[in-house]
Amino acid sequence: xxxxxxxxxxxxxxxxxxxxxxxxxxxxxxxxxxxxxxxxxxxxxxxxxxxxxxxxxxxxxxxxxxxxxxxxxxxxxxxxxxxxxxxxxxxxxxxxxxxxxxxxxxxxxxxxxxxxxxxxxxxxxxxxxxxxxxxxxxxxxxxxxxxxxxxxxxxxxxxxxxxxxxxxxxxxxxxxxxxxxxxxxxxxxxxxxxxxxxxxxxxxxxxxxxxxxxxxxxxxxxxxxxxxxxxxxxxxxxxxxxxxxxxxxxxxxxxxxxxxxxxxxxxxxxxxxxxxxxxxxxxxxxxxxxxxxxxxxxxxxxxxxxxxxxxxxxxxxxx
Numbered sequence: 001x002x003x004x005x006x007x008x009x010x011x012x013x014x015x016x017x018x019x020x021x022x023x024x025x026x027x028x029x030x031x032x033x034x035x036x037x038x039x040x041x042x043x044x045x046x047x048x049x050x051x052x053x054x055x056x057x058x059x060x061x062x063x064x065x066x067x068x069x070x071x072x073x074x075x076x077x078x079x080x081x082x083x084x085x086x087x088x089x090x091x092x093x094x095x096x097x098x099x100x101x102x103x104x105x106x107x108x109x110x111x112x113x114x115x116x117x118x119x120x121x122x123x124x125x126x127x128x129x130x131x132x133x134x135x136x137x138x139x140x141x142x143x144x145x146x147x148x149x150x151x152x153x154x155x156x157x158x159x160x161x162x163x164x165x166x167x168x169x170x171x172x173x174x175x176x177x178x179x180x181x182x183x184x185x186x187x188x189x190x191x192x193x194x195x196x197x198x199x200x201x202x203x204x205x206x207x208x209x210x211x212x213x214x215x216x217x218x219x220x221x222x223x224x225x226x227x228x229x230x231x232x233x234x235x236x237x238x239x240x241x242x243x244x245x246x247x248x249x250x251x252x253x254x255x256x257x258x259x260x261x262x263x264x265x266x267x268x269x270x271x272x273x274x275x276x277x278x279x280x281x282x283x284x285x286x287x288x289x290x291x292x293x294x295x296x297x298x299x300x301x302x303x304x305x306x307x308x309x310x311x312x313x314x315x316x317x318x319x
Contacts, residue, residue, distance in 0.1 A: 002041070003041035003042055004041040004066050004067070006041075007034065007039065007040075007041045008027060008030055008031070008034075008066070010045075010123065010124070011030035011031070011033050011034050011039075012025045012026075012027075012030045014030075014033065014120065014123065015029060015030060015033065017132055018089070018091065018136075019089075019136075020085070020089075024081075024082075024085060027068070028070075028077075028078065028081070028082055029081075029082040029085070029086075031062045031066060031068060032058060032062075032078065032082045032083060032086070033086075033091075034062075034065075034066075035053060035057075035058040035061045035062060035065075036050075036051075036053065036058075036086075036092060036110060036111070036112040037049060037050075037112060037117070037120060038051050038061075040065045040066075041065065041066065045120060045121060045122070045123040045124055046121050046122075046125075048112075048117060048120055048121050050111055050112045050114065050117050051111070052096070052097055052109040052110070052111050053109060053110060053111070054106075054107070054108055054109050054110070055075050055078055055079050055083065055108070056075065058078065058083075058110075059074075059075065059078065083110055086110070087110070090113055090139060091112070091113055091116060092110045092111065092112060092113060093110065093111045093112075093113055094108075094110060095108060095109060095110075096109075096111050097109065099169075100169045100170075101169065101170075102168070102169060102170025102171065102172060102173075103168035103169065103170060103198075104170065104172070105170070115135060115138075116135060118131065119131040119132055119135045154166040154167065154168065154169060155167040155168070155169060155170075155173040155174055155176075155177050156177075157176070157177045157180050157181065157196070157205075158180075158181060159180060159193045160184065160185050160189075160190065160191070160193075161192070163193070165196070165205050167196070167198045168198055171244045171275065172226075172242055172244045172245070173198065174275075175242045175243075175244055175273060175274075175275050175296060176196060176197075176226055176227060176242045178273075178275075178296040178299070179226070179227045179240050179242060179273050179294075179296075180193060180196065180227060180229075182296065182299045183240070183271075183273060183294050183296075183299065184227075184229050184238075186299060186300065187238075187294075187302065187311060188229050188231040188236070188238055190231075190232065190233060191229040191230060191231045191232070191238070192207070192210055192229065192230045192232060193205065193207065193227075193228075193229055194206070194207050194210050194211060194228040194229060194230050194237075195207070195211075195224060195225075195227065195228040196226070196227055196228075197224055197225075197226050197227075210230050214230070214237065214264050214265050214266050215263050215264060215265045216261055216263055216264050217263060218260065223256065223260075224260070225239040225240055225241050225257060226240060226241050226242040226273075227239075227240040227242065227273075228240070230266060231269075234267075234312075235265075235266045235267060236266055236267050236268075236269050236312070236313055237261065237264050237266040237267065237268055237269065237313075238269045238271055239257050239261065239268060239269065239270050239271065240271040240272075240273055240294075241253070241271070241272050241273065242273050243272055243273060243274050243279060243280075243283060244275060244279065247283060247286060248272030248274075248283045248286065248287050248293075249270045249271070249272045249287065249288050249291050250286040250287065250288050251286075251288050253288070254270055254288040254290075254291065257270065266313075267312070267313025267314075268313050268314075269292065269311065269312060269313050270288070270290070270291040270292065271291065271292045271293070271294055272287055272291060272292070272293050272294075273293075273294045273295075273296065274293065274294070274295050274296065275295075275296050275297065276295060276296070276297040277295060277297065277298075280293065280295055287305055288305065289305050289306045290305065290306060290314050291305050292304060292305065292311055293305065
C-alpha cells in the first residue's frame, strides 16, 4: 500500500473514532481532515499543524499532496458535506481569525480545533487512546462553547408581528435587517414578511402559506429576491434586492423577477435597497425604470424611477 493510501486509511479511522457515521467517513472528508492538519503522506502525525485554510486552498492542497483532483463545481459539496459537518461537530473552527466575516466572503477559512490537534498529534502512539477518551469526554462542552460563539455573530431580525429569526453575519444581512425592520414598516405598514434569503441558507425565512394563497408557484431554480413582503391593504407584493456587492434591479433582473412571480394575484413592486448613497451611485446607471430605490442611511425617503405612479405595481406590459 502506498504512503498516500495508508495515510488516507488512517484519517478515515480517526473519523470513525470521532463518531462520524460510516457514510461520512469517505475519501473526501478524510482528505479535508488531512488538509486541516497539513499532513502529507510522508509527514508524521506528530508534525500536524493548524493552518487557516479555505475551501479552494483545501482543494489545491489535496491535488498537490495526494494527487486527487476535484472539479471546481465540487467546491460546494466539500463545503456543505464535509467542512460544515466538521464545524457543527466542533472539530473545525469557522473563521477563528475574524468570526464576523460574511458567509459569502471569498476569505472564509477553517482551522482544526486546538484541543483535538493535541489528540491527533499522538495518533499511532500509546498516548492516543488515552487522549482521545479525555477529548471525547469534554467534546460536547467544547462544541456547545464554539456554537455559542458563532451564534453571537448572527444578525437578529424581528418582524412587525413579533417573529424573530437570525441571518449569517455580514453587511448583506445587516441591510436585509434594515429592509425588514425599517423599510417594510415605513412603506408597507402591517405588511407580512413572505421570504428572506440568507447567504448561508437560500431560504432563511419563508412563509409558504402566503405564497400559495397568492397563486405563486415558485421554481426552486429561479433566483429569488432578497426580501419579499406582502402588503395586504393594497394587495402588493414588494420584491426587494439588498445591494451591497451584487447589482440592483436592472432591466434583466426585472424581467427575471416578473417571470418568477408571473402568476401572482398581487401587484408586483420592485425595490432596490442600498446601505448608503455611495453604493447607490455606483449602480445608478443600470437601475431599471418603473422601480423604486430605498437607502438605509435615509430610511424615511425613497427615490422613484419614472413611471406613472410612486411606489405601486404596473401592468404586465411596460412602456
